[in-house]
Amino acid sequence: MGKLALGCLGILLVVVVICAISFAGTYNKLVTLGQDVDKQWSEVENQYQRRADLIPNLVQTVQGAANFEKETLTAVTEARASVGRATVTPGKAPTDPETLARYQAAQDQLGSALQRLLVVSERYPELRANQNFRDLQAQLEGTENRITVARGRFNDSAQQYNTVLKRFPTNFIGQMFGFKERPYFKATTPGAEQAPKVQFNFGNAAPTAAPAPAK
Numbered sequence: 470m471g472k473l474a475l476g477c478l479g480i481l482l483v484v485v486v487i488c489a490i491s492f493a494g495t496y497n498k499l500v501t502l503g504q505d506v507d508k509q510w511s512e513v514e515n516q517y518q519r520r521a522d523l524i525p526n527l528v529q530t531v532q533g534a535a536n537f538e539k540e541t542l543t544a545v546t547e548a549r550a551s552v553g554r555a556t557v558t559p560g561k562a563p564t565d566p567e568t569l570a571r572y573q574a575a576q577d578q579l580g581s582a583l584q585r586l587l588v589v590s591e592r593y594p595e596l597r598a599n600q601n602f603r604d605l606q607a608q609l610e611g612t613e614n615r616i617t618v619a620r621g622r623f624n625d626s627a628q629q630y631n632t633v634l635k636r637f638p639t640n641f642i643g644q645m646f647g648f649k650e651r652p653y654f655k656a657t658t659p660g661a662e663q664a665p666k667v668q669f670n671f672g673n674a675a676p677t678a679a680p681a682p683a684k
Contacts, residue, residue: 495642502633503651507562509562509623511560513620516616520612523605524583534593537590541589548575548582552576569652
């Protein structure tokens, strides 16, 4: 084999090695970004579960109030059950927009039901004076804030992943290995997922509730 042929073969091998390294680097970057999306998704799930865990005690406390609206309690209980039916793979962010949409709709329905429960609770002095109810309300509002933060971080992570996935030539590598675009949480209507900040007035004036800001 002549020197020219050996030189061409050497150049070809160098090109192949460079392409292989670049290919591996791109693949590993997609894997890393995808894992970060799943990590942020797990935090979203953790905060939603934290909220769900507060509900049984909240409902039990509210049931102690005389003549409390049964319809409001039923709405919260049914919404919590619907969240359990909106299943996704634990710890794995959905790749199907419809799956995420169903999950978000169920969670937002529960958020709205909880908001109505807290607003209705203003009409009951015994609840406003109940320390357990006050503690639960504070925990619920704190959890709603954590949910908002977790959802925002998830959207940021998914956006970064999707941006890299769509770039050339990463998009070809992504298609080759089955990497899929990740859907985002969509903005909700004001108060759909936020617990209202109930401000109790212990004077003669009626209590007021200030709606929480939209995400």
